[in-house]
Amino acid sequence: MPHVLFWQQLLPELHHESATLQSQLRAAIVGAILNGTLRQGVRLPSSRELASMLKVARNTVVLTLEQLVFDGYLIARPRSGYFVAVREDATPKLDPPPSKRTGQDTPNWSERLLDTVRGGKWLHKIADWQRYLYPFVYGQFDPNFFPVTEWRECSRLALSVGQIHDWASDAVAQDDAMLVEQLICRVLPRRGIAARPEQILLTVGAQQALFLLAEALLAPGTAIGFEEPGYMDARNIFLHRQAQIVPAKLDDQGMLPEADLTTCDYVYCTPSHQCPSGLTMTTARRMELLQIAEQHDQVIIEDDYDAETQYQGLPLPALKAIDRNDRVIYVGSMSKLISPGLRIGYIVADVQVITALRSLRRLMIRHPSSNNQRTLALFIAQGYYDKLILRTRQTLAERAQRLSDALATYWPDIEFARPGGGSVIWARLPVNIDGRRLATAALKESVLIENGDPFFYRDDQDGRYIRFGFSSIEIERIEPGIRILEHLAQGLVSSL
Structure with missing residues (x-):
């Protein structure tokens, strides 16, 4: 048997907070067999020796080894132990490709x-x-939010025999009927939207929804009104189609319907929580945009950004909810609230639009992952989605309050508005402070902020805007992070 040091180097330290101990041990042994480190016929240490080396229960090791015997990776010989089995499907060794051609x-x-x-x-x-100790970033995964137990239960339900028969087949261009039903009955009514199944298309997040819409609707030179500042990824998608971006400034009511906006074929906006400012568009402004769209034969693309996270007052109905002439195409996302990695979004639009987009999506990916669709459908049906909304709102409200108080106390000369929803604060820095320089300096102090420059299409306001995200930072780290930033900002001013 090889020296015990060999096995200590081969087998990793098992982490109790990571995957199960059995799965970690299995992956290490299988990996060593498949890459040729453990060759056929090699005898493994006894289960007692392995348990001692790994500092785990012997039963954990025994169960793992027995499963590997069942799967054909090991063989068990009475009174002799476990040996690497002969495998006919071993991966051939290939010479590495040349580093430079x-x-x-x-x-x-x-x-x-x-x-x-x-x-x-x-x-x-x-x-x-x-x-980083102080991550004031937007849209990242916060393990404190993720409903691990509930999602695991719904994943297990989705893997039952009956459920697998529903989702495991190639759906070609169709969506999970159960998820579409849950959107219609439980999610869209929160936004005041009534829809039929044929008016809904599921996508790989809101990002793909916008890409599909651009591919289907925007010919080169098509004029599209766009918030300034605005969501740069949406703007870049439209630029990819060589659309003509027509910037529209913001006031305290939302997107300004300036004269240039009337020349557009399409208008893109984020009325629930404007990106990047977090501003909520007023009802009066929404009605004004709809009237302009009717008068000038426009279509509005509504990106319902962070709509579920309103924690002060009731959320306003979506633009789509008050649209009476089918001029609004609605884009929603389930990933923002549950997890960015989920990548499930959807579009609500006229049947003709959805039919065209469904064909286009089929050319790209056929359909989003069916098992994730079914797991999400079960998650909503079991009431876990509603529970998550309430918990997320409460947590974000507490963080928003703490961040607002910290800015007002330690950085009184910065301009910002206390948010009533969402998970960002958009702030204007004092004169002579460049947000780009501040963001770079902050990295060295383990503070992450997002400078506002990329959100502007034309004028970046001399780099004086930054965005504070608070969905991924622990509440007790908010105040010390702001104190560090304010100190850095004073240093930048004094160095001029």
């Missing part, structure tokens, strides 16, 4: 690749944001 036949990719987005701005997202 020098041949003349290599394609010239710089000439072949088409331009994606011309003139677009992008918000840089920090991939390892979790390692």
